[in-house]
Amino acid sequence: MIAIVPLLAEHEAAVEHLLDRAFGPERHGRTAYAVRGAGKAIAGLSFVAIENEAVVGSIQCWPIVLTTDADEAVPMVMVGPVAVSPDRQQGGLGRRLTETALAAAGAHDLDGALMLVGDPGYYGRFFGFTADRTSRWRLPGPVERHRLLARGDAVPDLAGMLGPAVGIPIG
Numbered sequence: 001m002i003a004i005v006p007l008l009a010e011h012e013a014a015v016e017h018l019l020d021r022a023f024g025p026e027r028h029g030r031t032a033y034a035v036r037g038a039g040k041a042i043a044g045l046s047f048v049a050i051e052n053e054a055v056v057g058s059i060q061c062w063p064i065v066l067t068t069d070a071d072e073a074v075p076m077v078m079v080g081p082v083a084v085s086p087d088r089q090q091g092g093l094g095r096r097l098t099e100t101a102l103a104a105a106g107a108h109d110l111d112g113a114l115m116l117v118g119d120p121g122y123y124g125r126f127f128g129f130t131a132d133r134t135s136r137w138r139l140p141g142p143v144e145r146h147r148l149l150a151r152g153d154a155v156p157d158l159a160g161m162l163g164p165a166v167g168i169p170i171g
Contacts (some may be wrong), residue, residue: 002056002093004100007046014055015048015083022083029046031141032117036078036114037164038061045077045104049084049093056085059097061105063165066137068158075165076113077105095126102127112154115162117147124149133157 005007007015021025027033041060049057062078082094105111116129123129128150136159137148 002051002088003014004047004049004057004096006043007041007048007058007060009057011048011058015058015060018055018058019081021086023081027081029145031139032078032080034140035064035162035164037166039063039164039166040065042077044108045101045110047100049088049097051088054164055095055098056088057093058083059094059101061101064162065119065165066158066160066162067154068160069164070158072158072160074113074154074156074158076115076150076162077110079114079116080118081106086111095160098127113145113148113150113156114116114152115148115155117143118149120146120149136160138160 002032003021020051034119035082037153041062047059048055059080059082064076064078066076068074082097102111105114115134116123120131129151131149133155135145136148138161140163
């Protein structure tokens, strides 16, 4: 049986290993890593899936900000990465992890402006993420525009740059 529990410091090494297996060690050079920067994941929105005392899945959420062209800072939450051990993929575990993180965001009143970089078919169908308001956002690296997704009543449809939420309280 797989249990989804809050991500704790004791899980961090296993999560890093899982992320390397899922996305490769070059993952640190991806645009999503530049967006969230060197900050810490939001503890109340980050989870692991445990089976037989081993981490077989994880999701983390990060405090970020859209700095608009009018120099307004709009706090947001970046969802992901979602990683599932290769031998546990296709069984709905990534979906369960995402549902858990999104429910926690709602419980903490942090679900007004969520964003991620991911498959629009999957994240749109199951979780309501769209690219409807993201077309004018800039990122500190390349991104496939159709994969830049958001959901929530407070998602800004404004031009600006996404980056780490430095000094802005989120979570």
